Amino acid sequence: MSVLEDFITQFSALRYQNPLAQSIIATRTLLSQHFGLNSEDRVMxxxxxxxxxxxxxxxVIGQFSSGKSTFLNALLGEEILPSGIIPLTSKVCEIGYGENLHLEIFYKDGTHTYAPLEFLEQVEPAINTQISHYKLFAPVPLLQEIIFLDTPGFNSQNQEDTDISNAILQEVDGIIWVSLIDNVGKNSEREILFNHIRHYRAKSLCVLNQKDRLKNTTELEVSLNYAKEAFSGIFEAIIPISxxxxxxxxxxxSSDGARLYEDSGILEVVEFIHTHLMPQKTQNKAHKTLRSLRILILKYYRRLHIPHIYLRRLEGLLESYGVLDPAQVQELNAQSQQLFxxxxxxxxxxxxxLFSSLERTKMSFNKSHKNALGLKTTQQYEKEMYILPLDSVLNTLQRQDSPFISEWHKLFLAIKQFGTGFMCEIPDFAQILHVWEDQALGTHSRGTPLFLPYVLALPSHLQEWFVQYPRIALSFESALREIKISLQGRTNALAQLLEKTLRNTIKLVCLELDSKIRQGLQAYQKDSERFPLYEPSMENIRDMLQNAIGLEYYQERFFLHNNIAKALVREIESILKSVSEEHLQTLRELKERNEQILQTLREHIKRLKIPQY
Structure with a gap:
């Protein structure tokens, strides 16, 4: 007993150490700083x-009657397990450390109970079918380092036993196949090993039991060489034992007992476990742990990286929104010039x-002159001149139901409606945002039950933004509504001013035209030689009308450099850019924060890839 204890103590002092705990804690701390870890990840x-x-x-696995229980008892240093556990129960028995020797029974319904060790030999078949597995606890020092799993094996008629054994082989750190040294290499055994064990060569040991049945070392060498040939490529090592x-x-x-124990080969099995399986387990544990941590970080990295990508896309949409289509701007300018x-x-x-309203009429005039005798005589003559039937013309031109006035009203309406179509062609940012949301959130879109869990899984600096991002569309909607109100006020004012000016213009020009005709007549009557009759031309009337209506003012508003179209475009671009910049600033701050977190995660992943274990 002292030989085994000394051997275990010696290897315990050399046990491989690693800083995995620091990596686990650092990863958990890093993710907790930025994300809300769910219960599943916290448990992980x-x-x-x-x-x-x-x-x-x-x-510990092998065919029936291969001596697994005896081998386990030899490893544990005392006869704890009754022989034939597996044939009797066909259940997994986990053997671990405990202060007292006792058996714990786990049932398929989730319950468990305790029983004396003899239960393993006395359990009835009907009860055995209800049992999931056993745990046996023993006060053996070796079990503080190693848990042994006694398994049903692969030559059972029950497929469930095979499935359980295969599942165990994937999970354990080491596999010990127990075979009888004088019956090694049977076809049935090789078939099992080839189908189930060869995939785990790096952690597999073959123990050839009952070497004490061989006569001498020659027979032992022959059997060992035969086993190595029969099991080639399946095991990392093959050790004969008794x-x-x-x-x-x-x-x-006595010293004979110590030699007998050393000659039994059990120490070689313990040495294989400590020198091969334990370091390998430590390395595998490091590899699996680091891989699990990297997968977890990548999950959270992706959780942030995907919205980060779509935030960049939204940034582009905001930068381009308010940059008006040049073709539409050109068309708007053309519409303004068309109004003029x-x-x-x-x-x-x-x-x-007005010119057509002038009437030609003959009027009689007297002209005085001296005859040959020097006497003053008066001669009467007729001359055509223009007159303006003022009342009739004013009545005609100012009547609201006249076709003439109707045409002017069409102009007033066109001025009032100016820019309406252009404003309608500006894309609705709510629709742009809706399309973006469908791409960015997919099945997690607002209004779905998955939206809130999706948002809560994001870093805290993004959560509030994702809840409130629809306000972007509302701010643009509000800005465009104000622009429309402002535009409508300006165009209505222009139309009303023109309408009022038109009424005054007609009256003023008619009065002016009538006055000039009368003044011309009076002057002609006084001195026909010096003052001709006033003969208004279309150019005269047009100049009067243009001056009276203030054509240059409307030319400035509709045609020249600072016309209403260009003013509207400048206003739209300025206001929308101002709104965009407000949201862009928020987005850029979010992006910068995101990039910092993503960079931190990338650097942490690189550190986890460093082969430091």
């Missing part, structure tokens, strides 16, 4: 930490209307 971190110092798990002699040596305290052209045509039509 706790599990990774709890498994760091977990004992080595070794599955479990019976190992147990026998435990009962003896229409105004000019209305003035021309009014000019023609």
């Amino acid at each position: 971190f706790d599990k990774l930490l709890s498994q760091l110092d977990s004992p080595l798990k070794v599955a 479990a019976k002699n190992a147990l026998k040596a435990q009962r003896e305290s 052209a229409l105004l000019e045509s209305r003035v021309l039509a009014l000019t023609q209307q």
